[in-house]
Amino acid sequence: MQTASPAFQKFCQTITDRYGIVITRDQQDILARYVPGRMSYFGYQYFEDYLTWLSGKASETEWEQYISLITNNETYFFREPNHFRILDTQILDELLKQANGKRKVRLWSCGCSSGEEPYSLAMLVRDKYGEAVLRDQFEILASDLDQKILQSARSALYGRNSFRVKEHNYILSHFENLPTGKYQLEEKIKSQVRFFRYNVCEDMDKIPELQEPVDLVFFRNVSIYFTAETLKKVHTRIQSKLVMNGYLFVASCETMLHDIGLLKLTDHHGAFVFKKALSSNQPETVKYQPASVIPPKTDRVESPAAVPQSYEALLKHIRGVMDRRQATPSVQTAPTRKPAESELAETVTAAIRQNQEQLTDLAVLRLHEDLFEETLALLRSKKDPTLNDLSIMAYANLSLSRFDEAMELTDRMKKQYEFSPVGYLMEGLIHKLQSKTDLAIAAFRRSIYLDLNFATPHFHLGTIYQQTGKLPMAINEFELTLRLIDKNKKQLVIFNKPDVSLDYIQYVVQRLLKTIQQDYSGRVS
Ligand SMILES: C[S@@+](CC[C@H](N)C(=O)[O-])C[C@H]1O[C@@H](n2cnc3c(N)ncnc32)[C@H](O)[C@@H]1O
Known part of the structure; x- marks a missing residue:
């Protein structure tokens, strides 16, 4: 084939x-x-x-x-324990109160994979309120695109790998250890989760389980391969299904990717959660300056003037203008001195440079608006793209999930600017988005090797270590990220979204760090 x-x-x-x-x-x-x-x-x-x-x-x-x-089906029970902790201490009570016994509280694990996530929700509700409340006042929904994985979820049979988070005594209290070495979830929990197939790229109209609104959606680690456009559509659908004051949970390292303005990003004791809120009843939202990291948004950047793009064409154009001026000298003024060739060349070079810089400005504006094709078209017309141009193009390709094109640009960056860490940073991002963890780690390390003060690869290493459960290493990388951002506020940082400020990133990393430190101390104690 x-x-x-x-x-x-x-x-x-x-x-x-x-x-x-x-x-x-x-x-x-x-x-x-x-x-x-x-x-x-x-x-x-x-x-x-x-x-x-x-x-x-x-x-x-x-x-x-x-x-x-x-599809990537990686999951485990109580993944990101901090999310379950804030449900336990605050959000579940709040949702129950809002439902006021008149309807069930509906919790939905969207992209549930083999079921560890919705079953964690069910165990949490059961342990907090008891069996009757779980049965009579809650409804736990779980959907996935993949029928095979749903079949496995329904069987509720798990291996050791699903129990990576040690907190709670849930293994002892809710599972039977079978002679085969597998763990069978007890029927009382199993029967409380309603599994169904749902592809988030489709409308919900025909899905019987989604006819009623939901109070809380877990949409974690599902959208990593989605384009920005798809993600926006999915967000719109999900938020339309949420009750007022309902919650959307995404994986904490995906927070910035999901911060697209449809829901309020709120901070619950160190965990970021999106909330559907009326402006009159807004929760405390995360505060950050909307300043930019890659050149800031400006109100308006004029399109480059109609100046020919190539050096030769521009030279011809200016000569033509000069010659026409010479042909009609004014009698009142002294005859214009014919400019020397070097002077002309300087004028031309300056005009081209200015014109080319404007192209980059325009491309950055397009990038901020998620107009990735236009970003690429503008930068492709540049005669000599700079390192910044190449990284913007690689980023735009990455956003369109064109991994091969992004990698080609990255190779070009590494070849043309062999001592710059940016090419390796991009390479790491490309591998990371394709779940090639080892290659991503190697590339980020190489980037750090080329510039020990570069915060961004430390941040991405931190998220990889967090995702793979290597918490002490994640803590180390996030601490370094904060220290380096503090040390060098001006450095160019390309995160998942380019138009976020360093203040915002600092805030997010501080919160991530706090969460992981809590998780880690919970685990070792
Ligand atoms: C990595 S698992 C995440 C499981 C769980 N949410 C967690 O965070 O541990 C991603 C799941 O998303 C599902 N998925 C991917 N694309 C989807 C789509 N378009 N609609 C619904 N589910 C999808 C995959 O089948 C997979 O089971």
């Missing part, structure tokens, strides 16, 4: 359009290996014919065969 063929590329694009998942080159290879078997099973000789059937008459299940191959 030729992955480069237009038909195969159309197949991948259809998956992205339908499910939001952008297919990396490695995933293309995985899918391509699987296609011939499916084609022969259904009696197709040509891929084009199979694709026509797949896009038309085939059932959803046929697409789902492919989805199962490429």
